[in-house]
Amino acid sequence: MLDFFVNGPYEPLIAIAIIYEIALSLQIQLQKIETLDMAKSMHQEFPLSVGFYKWISYKIIEGNIDMQSKTSKEKRWNWLWDYQVTFLINNHTIDNKDVILVTSDKDIIEMLDSFGYKNKVLTLTEYLDYIK
16 A cells, blocks of 8 residues: 555545545536646646645555544644645745745654655744844
């Protein structure tokens, strides 16, 4: 299973699932080709957001995490917030400036690093040094 997450077509499938779920919740009927085109575009424009599901899936399987346990419910709810933050931390800029996430959250720092976005995350101390 881990090999599929790392080497298989997991990210494109995740992008398709995201587009499908959005269309379903908005009660929009999409043709198959539209769904595929939108998923391809999403994967290209927001690779970190699509890749986040890959990272989470890998963490759950590798760590044998029981997502229904009380510990997971108390600790892992933050992954929803992390997922939303990934839409801000991609290859896009604001006024030609990189978007930088300031956090000490170890999971999101690890995830950003694993996708090559280590330069887009700083701890508060690092950020304060950066803006001096």
